[in-house]
Amino acid sequence: MDPRAAIVDERLKGVARVVLVCSGKGGVGKSLVASLSSLLAAREGLRVGLLDIDFHGPSCHTILGASGVKPVEERGLTPPVVAGVKLMSLNFFAEGQPLPLRGEEVTDALLELLAVTIWGNLDVLFIDSPPGTGEEVLDTLRLTKRAEALVVTTPSRLSLATVSRLVKLLRELRTPVLGLVENFGYGSDAVRRSAEEWGVRYLGWLPYYPELEEVIGQPDKLVRTPVALHLREALRAAQLI
Amino acid sequence: MVHEWALAEAIVKRLEEVAREAPVSSAVIAVGELQGVDIEILTFALNELKKSTKLESSLLLIEKEPAELECSTCEYRWEFGSSGLSEEEREAIHYVPELAHAFIRCPRCGSPDFRIVRGRGVWIKDVKLGG
Ligand SMILES: Nc1ncnc2c1ncn2[C@@H]1O[C@H](COP(=O)(O)OP(=O)(O)O)[C@@H](O)[C@H]1O
Ligand SMILES: [Mg+2]
Ligand SMILES: [Zn+2]
Numbered sequence: 001m002d003p004r005a006a007i008v009d010e011r012l013k014g015v016a017r018v019v020l021v022c023s024g025k026g027g028v029g030k031s032l033v034a035s036l037s038s039l040l041a042a043r044e045g046l047r048v049g050l051l052d053i054d055f056h057g058p059s060c061h062t063i064l065g066a067s068g069v070k071p072v073e074e075r076g077l078t079p080p081v082v083a084g085v086k087l088m089s090l091n092f093f094a095e096g097q098p099l100p101l102r103g104e105e106v107t108d109a110l111l112e113l114l115a116v117t118i119w120g121n122l123d124v125l126f127i128d129s130p131p132g133t134g135e136e137v138l139d140t141l142r143l144t145k146r147a148e149a150l151v152v153t154t155p156s157r158l159s160l161a162t163v164s165r166l167v168k169l170l171r172e173l174r175t176p177v178l179g180l181v182e183n184f185g186y187g188s189d190a191v192r193r194s195a196e197e198w199g200v201r202y203l204g205w206l207p208y209y210p211e212l213e214e215v216i217g218q219p220d221k222l223v224r225t226p227v228a229l230h231l232r233e234a235l236r237a238a239q240l241i
Numbered sequence: 242m243v244h245e246w247a248l249a250e251a252i253v254k255r256l257e258e259v260a261r262e263a264p265v266s267s268a269v270i271a272v273g274e275l276q277g278v279d280i281e282i283l284t285f286a287l288n289e290l291k292k293s294t295k296l297e298s299s300l301l302l303i304e305k306e307p308a309e310l311e312c313s314t315c316e317y318r319w320e321f322g323s324s325g326l327s328e329e330e331r332e333a334i335h336y337v338p339e340l341a342h343a344f345i346r347c348p349r350c351g352s353p354d355f356r357i358v359r360g361r362g363v364w365i366k367d368v369k370l371g372g
Contacts, residue, residue, distance in 0.1 A: 001255060001259075001364065001365035001368070002255075002364055002365075003248070003251040003252040003254070003255040003256075003363065003364065003365055004251050005255075006251055006254040006255035006258060007247070007250060007251035007254050007255075010250070010254065055339075071336075073244055075244075075246040075247055075250070076244065076246070076247040077244070077247075077336060090337060090340065093332075093333035093336065093337065093340050093343070094333070094340055094343040095343075097343035097344070098342075098343070098353065099339070099340070099342050099343055100342050100353050100354045101339055101342060102313075102356075105339045105342075105357075106339075108338070108339055108361070108362075109337050109339040109340075112336070112337045112338070112339070112362070113337060115247065115251055116244060116247050116336055116337075118247075
């Protein structure tokens, strides 16, 4: 018998909402949306956590500019607070080393993280997922039981085709979909129409902002970019802030 | 390290679920070497946490299991020895045993692509029910 699953509910007891940022597609801005949403929500006065479950390519610590911090052990692991956000990532331990995990090990690592992290009371816990709908996404939905999905796409047909499958999967798993965020967007009709067709809310679009790279790791500047302004509206539409 | 308390809490929670169906007379808790759990602290934590629960009079036995790893590239099998790892690396593996992949390599071919054959972490190996 695995003792860990029994403790996950207890660990998430004080967490009001669990929001899985997902897409199915890579490079569409999931990590940016998850990290920036966390920053924006924290600045609205919410108690926010951010869990990076992209074990093969963790990014949230870089976007938030977490350095010189680590989780603290206290009958579990208390995540460090970075720019007002409680951040948990395996990168605190693996520190840039590759982590060649196979299927079952991904499940094990996720379960261990969920079982050991002490989040305390949170209004919202954002989870940044890897591309695809593998163990990370399926097990997060299974173990947290009540995650809501915030789906990110670009206007590209390649992205929309993948996201369309993800939305179907989420529906079959009975995961509530908060809505669709269009990144690298320009408010084209394509994404809006797809959202309508799939029966999910279109939450808004985020512009391509070429100077974003320069403010990665600088939360104060990140929240003042045009991307952040648009994302704030999308989060409002989703009633997350 | 006080992560043992978190593990003990999980074990007690799970066994309490079992005890809701039928009284637990004893349980065997296997502790894999890889996670580097402090058996003394775990035993203490289990005994503290089971007080005033349905497990108060259950016997909780701890069994150590050596860790064995197998390379997926060259199929070499070896016993995990924490020697050679830094304090920090051991601590990381203690929290999440899969972090072994970040710090351990196959002694024969150097591959980080290996499998933890046994002795990974903590699980409940056997439960005996009855008064
Ligand atoms: N709206 C945007 N404008 C400019 N660059 C962006 C925008 N959204 C994301 N990026 C950049 O694109 C890259 C991919 O984003 P990322 O969030 O890592 O995607 P994913 O997590 O989906 O793989 C990153 O370098 C990120 O900084
Ligand atoms: Mg990412
Ligand atoms: Zn080998």
